[in-house]
Amino acid sequence: MSDTAVTIVLGTRPEIIKLAPVIDACEERGVGYSVVHTGQHYSEELDAVFFDQLELPTPDHNLAVGSGSHSAQTGAMIREIESVFLDEEPEVVLVQGDTNTVLAGSIAASKLDCVLGHVEAGLRSFDRGMPEEVNRVLADHAADYLFCPTDQAARYLREEGVPVDRIEVTGNTIVDSVIGYRDLAAEKSRVLAENDLTADEFCLLTAHRAENVDDRARFSSLLDGVAGFASESGLDVVYPIHPRARERLDEFEIDLPSAITTVEPQDFLDFLRLESTARLVFTDSGGVQEEACILGTPCVTLRDNTERPETVDVGANRVVGVGPDAIAAGARDALDAGTDWENPFGDGRAADRILDLVGVGPATSVGGVSG
Template sequence: MKIITVIGARPQFIKAAAVSNKLRQNHEEILIHTGQHYDSNMSDIFFEELEIPKPNYNLKIGSGNHGYQTGNMLISLEEIYLKEKPDMVLVYGDTNSTLAGALVASKLLIPVSHVEAGLRSFNKNMPEEQNRILTDHLSKYLFVPSETAVNNLKAEGISEGVYNTGDVMFDAINLFKNKAETKSSILDLLNIDKKHYILSTIHRAENTNDINRLSNIIEALNSSDENIILPLHPRTKKFIKDYNLHLSDRIKIIDPVGYLDMIKLMNNSKKIVTDSGGIQKEAYFLEVPCITMRDETEWVETVNNGWNTLVGCDKEKIKNSILNFNPTTEPINVFGNGNAADIISEIIS
């Protein structure tokens, strides 16, 4: 079977690292990188560290408004699909690359498989929510990470072709955690000690594009007595400069890092303060308390099980959670057994 896999952003590279090696044992895979994440720190290093096969095609779309990105992807992907004539198209997550990959396949009557299907934040103002809903309704095979996702799809009338495989990012953490601890020297390079810092990330448009929200977040971080490591997304860095915001001396800004360095930073932090969906899960897998700067999350299990708290952009909630949020129970295994990639490959076969 010939399978085209479409990826374009950091979380998708991580998921592909777990799945592609399994697929290639029995099938021909054509890997397309849309170039949605194009910075070397957010793209090239992931292919090297995670030993992902070199893409057969790199569209080099780059940054831009949603219409520009998605439109250019549609044009390029259609040409490749018509040339390669795949039996299936595999997409991941909820980015513009996900939607473009699924939409072109659906128009050409090629079956779509969606890994990480069924997630819902129930906030349709989020581009990610729009992308994941549309992709799910275009897909023939929906590989979901949890029972919550199964129920979300059922509520929308989707029950056929739904498989609860567990979460492929759990596979990735299991695959690379030990390697990260032994190979990454990021703590030494930053001169920080284990469990003596907070790790933070800010990249989501609802926070970066709103001066009030981003100002509140920065003020909350500035007011903390903790040392904070902040790998800064290029777009966030631009907005901080545009809004003339200043960060305290306790906040150490670094460039985005590769996956092994990021696992090392997450695994050894006291707490994580983020607006990332993927990092919420990774924190849960690594048993690190997570403070999520969003008003809702698609990963409700992490909140319900007491290891994630939603604080939005509320300064006092962020400050209080950094001080006082300390889970007291063990994380419950709700995302499978770390063998999602095997299950997905078997189902496809």
Template sequence: MSLKILTVIGARPQFIKAATISRKVALTRNISEHIIHTGQHYDENMSGIFFDELDIPTPDVNLNIGSGLHGEQTAKMLIGIEQEIIKQKPSCVLVYGDTNSTLAGTLAATKLNTPVCHVEAGLRSFNRNMPEEMNRILTDHASDTLFAPTKNAVNQLRKEGVLSNNIILSGDVMFDAALYYSSKAEASSTIMESNHLTKNNYILATVHRAENTDNLERLTRIMSELKALAQHIKVVMPIHPRTLKFLSDCNISAQNILLLEPTGYLDMIKLERNSKLIITDSGGVQKEAFFHKKPCITLRTETEWVELVEAGHNVLFPPISDNTGSLTESVQSLTSNSQHSFSNSLYGDGHSAQLILSEINQRYG
């Protein structure tokens, strides 16, 4: 009996995660994959380039949903995904992460009694004001097989009453991707040369979360701190469209900060690997900093990747008014830590995709 996987993706981090498993599917005789791209990320620089450089198969269906309010966006996705499940009759639906695409794929499959497999299960920020947090919780409790990237994630699912037989400690497919694409990025990306950057002589910053970009006080604080930091070392910031819009609308200066167009994955890896330190509000970039052995400062009050904070690889910097410290001080403290070690195997051995695919085949093939 052959296994047919229906994969739902819609945002850049999901493209990267899906690439690792899609590559294994292509090498497996009895497994086929039908890929639905919801169109949640619809800008060519934010989406299309990823399929080309990651060698992801062209999606079988693009729903072209685009942006919108959470309810509107999720509802449109539900309609399109449901139709594809009915048409394709997959053995299971595979979803990734914590976006509206994740939740829509899960709900559509569950209503049609199709098994759901969730990659990156068990993560919690414990901040229910984040839309991603609710997506994670709802997806995990509706899924049939939960692939947890860390021991912390496994323990969290058990605390919430998820059956142990449904939980698999898989490691992190993002680590697979970092290992696979690093050499390709170093060989093919010219982003360092084109922007006159040299190794370990700049700090890489990314800001995109709505809690930061949509809040004038927080965004003003972040940019003020980055500008102060840029007086001591070059700060490079690939600019997310949402962030750029708010900077412009609110007339917030980015003086002395090198703003770049949205980067592809290979360019981003190149920037991460050659930076001195990374500052971000992205969950994925926090881990990539660790994969590439770079200290990280996270512009949030909490993180799903608590093990990075516990191990000293990551420091939280909440960009709020009652935070009396400065980002420059945090950078100096983190970079002066001579005991910093990245030897921990927190996210598996780099073979998570194969483990996940084998488990899915065993359960649903």
């Protein structure tokens, strides 16, 4: 029998960030754990930076699966993850979010009858055209523990018939990370000086989702809308561009508007610094919607829906699609409304609650949370 109480499966940079507090909590409690990195995001240099900055140990298993079709990538992960589970026999498997890594870890765990916990459970965009929506729904219905970031997420699960004794509202581990690293980012990051940026005098753009950047008309419209607002407001826009998006710019022969400056993808501390000092964030990322909300930075979401409705409910986020007029209107409204909202994602102790609930290591006294 293995000494591994918890096996944590991750494969993308957002998963590293959101599971870092759980790894830290295992370390603090002396819990036997292992980390499986599937290699879904396969930039070795950037991954190494993330683990280094967050002071995390090197993953115990690096599967290096890399790219491929959704089915091929997921199938390769299932095979390799199953081998790890058979060897380690963990008491609990933890996955986070909605990636192919999450789906593969969930299937492998359920087929071996491992106890499975899904961190950030219950999110719904209600758009089955998004691969992430299918992944998160399947992971939720396979899991034994559903760790919801908010009460709304828990309600969605109850409405789908998930047994209530599997559902717990813990808060979101991204709050743990943002609170834990915000001051360090302010102290150590040089990203503003390196890019000639002044706090509160620029906008941050992220756009990488396939439904946006793989569609020439949508991508062009998105960029035109952001650039139009930049020209109107006099604010510069900095765009840490995802490799997929850069490839599409070249493939579609899209001329990037002069108001938008691209930079390389950023490590966690630098990106956190950009988010916290931007006047406004434009994004199609679910995680960035959360982080901007926690940091008090207004957000405009360049999608037709969101699985983070809490950010809209508290007034931190506007979901506008990719039409230029709608983007500009949403940005104006976001800036006019101010930043006096309450963070809906918890108090920064989600990781402790998760380990308390799965019953590994000494329990803490953090208690429950209302999202």
